Amino acid sequence: MQKNSGKSVLLLFILLIVSTLSAGCTDNSSTSQTIQTSEETSTRTLTDALGRTVEIPESVDYVICSGVGSLRYLTYLEAQDKIIGVERSETTNSASNAKPYSLANPQFSTDYPVFGETRGMDDPEKILSLDPLPEVIIKTYSATGFDPVELQEKTGIPVVIVNTGDLADNKEDLYESLRIIGEVVGKEERAEEVISFFDENIADLKERIADIPEEDKPTCYVGGIGRAGGPQGFQSTEPTYPPFLFTNAINVAYGDMDINVADVSKEKIIEWDPEIIFLDLNTIECGEDRSGLRLLQNDESYRQLQAVQSGNVYGVLPFNQYATNFGSVLADSYFAGKTLYPDKFEDVDLENKTIEIYTFLVCKGDEELGREIYNTMINVYGTPAFAKLDI
Structure with missing residues (x-):
């Protein structure tokens, strides 16, 4: 009888250990799932130049710039290292391509895959083949090239529209674009420095x-x-x-x-x-x-x-x-x-x-x-x- 009682105690002890280990695994799994879900929903919203509310990741590490001027603005904000692809226009080496922002960054024409043609003629399939995937597409001239709404639907990647603006009659458009891009890539302070530089x-x-x-x-x-x-x-x-x-x-x-x-x-x-x-x-x-x-x-x-x-x-x-x-x-x-x-x-x-x-x-x-x-x-x-x- 005593012998059976000892066996029972040992069995109970083993079951207790197994139960504890199982609970531990379950808790870890639950915690991991919670963290993953938290990361997936860690987003913020901003308003682009068309007044659209766009949901983007809380922190943006990878972008592409579509349309004339958009990569220039990103370079002004010293965030060009975030790009993972370029338009065809950035790969041309000729006097016609003598743009200061490109000349200062020869890697644009050699180090990146092409995701679309010049002037915003994007290729959704090429965009989706980029590795890593862009977290945001920054796009100028929404009325030309690939439609931004359709592009967002086809790729599942947020598209943020900016206007090009100028330093004459449309200076506020230019400054708004710098601020929007600054907000996307976490360069708000640099955007204000660039604006002040122009104004001064x-x-x-x-x-x-x-x-x-x-x-x-x-x-x-x-x-x-x-x-x-x-x-x-x-x-x-x-x-x-x-x-x-x-x-x-x-x-x-x-x-x-x-x-x-x-x-x-x-x-x-x-x-x-x-x-x-x-x-x-x-x-x-x-x-x-x-x-x-x-x-x-x-x-x-x-x-x-x-x-x-x-x-x-x-x-x-x-x-x-x-x-x-x-x-x-x-x-x-x-x-x-x-x-x-x-x-x-x-x-x-x-x-x-x-x-x-x-x-x-x-x-x-x-x-x-x-x-x-x-x-x-x-x-x-x-x-x-x-x-x-x-x-």
């Missing part, structure tokens, strides 16, 4: 010329402004060309409602007869027949313009390269200021100023890299920018 430089430009009398302002024209279709000839201009706005120059094309902003008639340019001409050197890529430089050198009508006769024709950095290069806009503005009002910009070393701009915006503070970008951009078309052109 624009304020400096305007302050320098605030007391210039109207009669002392020369009439100006800028030709060869690039468009979505690529390089353009001399008749392509910009009525709200920021370097003229920031230096309060008299842009002969400003306010003329009879012109098409993409193309001015030759007769209109001759009628305006500007005192000073600036030429966006991207026009050189049009070739011998259409290049603004060649037209000014060879067209008899253009050669009668007073700016050509006096030798007041100057080359400037590309204004539009896959949307606007805002750093180049600021650099062109300081060049315009020094050209039009040299005494007001006497203390500005244009080379150092341009290097400072590129260093801050696209080089993560690396001044040596900023100097490399400057040297490339100044000479990218063979004809140096920021100098009188040989007309």
Whole structure:
């Protein structure tokens, strides 16, 4: 009897151990499941440029940028290391692709898989093949390329829309886009630094010329402004060309409602007869027949313009390269200021100023890299920018 009693105690003891171990396993499993569920639901919402409420992960480590300008903005925010793929446009190596943000990041053209074509023509299958998968798709120009709502439905990845904006009439759109992207990738403070950088430089430009009398302002024209279709000839201009706005120059094309902003008639340019001409050197890529430089050198009508006769024709950095290069806009503005009002910009070393701009915006503070970008951009078309052109 005693023997049986001992066996019973031993059996009970074994059952107790098994029960305890089972309970422990169950608790661990339950805790693990709770943590996993918590991670899966750890999200936040933000409002994009279209007013859409988009749910994104609490912390975003991987993104892709679709559409013109979006990767440029991410680079301004020093968050380009979060990308895991690029559009086809980032893989082209040519003068047409001479964008400061790309030049500062050659890995864009070599280290990443392509997830779609240029201008937001995304490929959902290619996006879903990326490893790791992007947690957010940042997209500009929602009306072109792949529809953002459909893209989100097909991939299951949140799509955040931003506008491109500019530094002239649509500055608030630009600043809102920087803030939205900053919110996505956790770079809110950097977004404010970039916005302040733009505002401070624009304020400096305007302050320098605030007391210039109207009669002392020369009439100006800028030709060869690039468009979505690529390089353009001399008749392509910009009525709200920021370097003229920031230096309060008299842009002969400003306010003329009879012109098409993409193309001015030759007769209109001759009628305006500007005192000073600036030429966006991207026009050189049009070739011998259409290049603004060649037209000014060879067209008899253009050669009668007073700016050509006096030798007041100057080359400037590309204004539009896959949307606007805002750093180049600021650099062109300081060049315009020094050209039009040299005494007001006497203390500005244009080379150092341009290097400072590129260093801050696209080089993560690396001044040596900023100097490399400057040297490339100044000479990218063979004809140096920021100098009188040989007309």
